[in-house]
Amino acid sequence: xxxxxxxxxxxxxxxxxxxxxxxxxxxxxxxxxxxxxxxxxxxxxxxxxxxxxxxxxxxxxxxxxxxxxxxxxxxxxxxxxxxxxxxxxxxxxxxxxxxxxxxxxxxxxxxxxxxxxxxxxxxxxxxxxxxxxxxxxxxxxxxxxxxxxxxxxxxxxxxxxxxxxxxxxxxxxxxxxxxxxxxxxxxxxxxxxxxxxxxxxxxxxxxxxxxxxxxxxxxxxxxxxxxxxxxxxxxxxxxxxxxxxxxxxxxxxxxxxxxxxxxxxxxxxxxxxxxxxxxxxxxxxxxxxxxxxxxxxxxxxxxxxxxxxxxxxxxxxxxxxxxxxxxxxxxxxxxxxxxxxxxxxxxxxxxxx
Ligand code: IPM
Ligand code: MN
Numbered sequence: 001x002x003x004x005x006x007x008x009x010x011x012x013x014x015x016x017x018x019x020x021x022x023x024x025x026x027x028x029x030x031x032x033x034x035x036x037x038x039x040x041x042x043x044x045x046x047x048x049x050x051x052x053x054x055x056x057x058x059x060x061x062x063x064x065x066x067x068x069x070x071x072x073x074x075x076x077x078x079x080x081x082x083x084x085x086x087x088x089x090x091x092x093x094x095x096x097x098x099x100x101x102x103x104x105x106x107x108x109x110x111x112x113x114x115x116x117x118x119x120x121x122x123x124x125x126x127x128x129x130x131x132x133x134x135x136x137x138x139x140x141x142x143x144x145x146x147x148x149x150x151x152x153x154x155x156x157x158x159x160x161x162x163x164x165x166x167x168x169x170x171x172x173x174x175x176x177x178x179x180x181x182x183x184x185x186x187x188x189x190x191x192x193x194x195x196x197x198x199x200x201x202x203x204x205x206x207x208x209x210x211x212x213x214x215x216x217x218x219x220x221x222x223x224x225x226x227x228x229x230x231x232x233x234x235x236x237x238x239x240x241x242x243x244x245x246x247x248x249x250x251x252x253x254x255x256x257x258x259x260x261x262x263x264x265x266x267x268x269x270x271x272x273x274x275x276x277x278x279x280x281x282x283x284x285x286x287x288x289x290x291x292x293x294x295x296x297x298x299x300x301x302x303x304x305x306x307x308x309x310x311x312x313x314x315x316x317x318x319x320x321x322x323x324x325x326x327x328x329x330x331x332x333x334x335x336x337x338x339x340x341x342x343x344x345x346x347x348x349x350x351x352x353x
Contacts, residue, residue: 018076049080133248
């Protein structure tokens with residue numbers, strides 16, 4: 001918190017509404033730096049569908065190197081309607097996550113006071129948990145391929161890669177996080193041990209081995225399908241959930257909806273010993289692009305997570321407090337129905353700092 005601290009931030013606005021929400025995130029970051037005694041240096045990187053269409057470039061090596069040298073990264077969204085699905089997602093987003101070994105995807109599911117949730121009779125006391133998603137392995141590892149592609153005998157395989165090291169470091173992070181969070185002190189492993197009897201056997205064995213070192217943390221296990229049911233029926237059961245890459249992807253969309261929608265859901269791709277990347281979890285929302293109607297609060301909440309990770313706790317708390325005030329003024333958290341524009345919402349957050 002010394003006033004001399006300076007952070008180098010890579011900014012990757014990306015596709016669709018990414019640039020619009022990142023602009024507001026940067027606005028808040030700049031205001032926080034002025035008010036809370038640290039300085040930031042921003043470098044923008046033009047990555048995404050438009051550049052790919054224009055130049056054929058996805059993520060040049062020298063740009064990865066520059067991004068890797070930063071303190072942290074703020075990313076908007078990746079995904080373009082005119083580019084075949086997979087090219088940009090794998091070439092940019094997953095490439096960045098993997099190259100920087102951001103092995104944790106941290107996604108809080110927290111309902112703020114006076115926000116509508118589609119869950120009947122549930123409130124902020126019930127919906128307050130964190131999903132820790134493994135972020136470098138599983139079905140996302142890219143293992144598999146085609147045989148006899150395009151013929152009637154075609155075979156496509158896609159294998160889930162789970163290493164002891166990858167699983168263990170994720171589970172350890174989850175136990176530590178749960179202890180530090182100091183709420184219900186309960187960690188739930190979300191898996192599918194009844195069908196995925198190799199992958200989740202490794203997860204389950206590792207989970208209960210590591211658990212022995214955390215006698216203060218209560219452990220629980222839920223299959224992924226049941227997890228979805230409990231998230232809707234009894235979200236108050238959860239404190240911290242740890243799960244693999246694919247299941248984590250799926251249940252955090254459900255999580256986003258019960259906390260009020262994609263407009264508010266933030267995430268961090270974290271390498272606890274390296275460079276981390278913060279992003280709103282909603283996509284590029286092509287149909288709202290350029291309209292100044294998308295909700296920037298998820299990107300602003302991602303900035304809040306960045307500040308927490310940087311150790312700027314006072315600034316992070318101020319941003320969260322401000323978000324909680326601003327949501328009370330919005331008619332809805334959804335794009336186009338906020339009652340304010342994207343830039344106005346960003347300005348409102350700044351004005352409370
Ligand atoms: C997310 C997104 C990405 C993922 C896509 C865009 C590759 O859905 O961050 O949840 O699946 O991880
Ligand atoms: Mn997703």
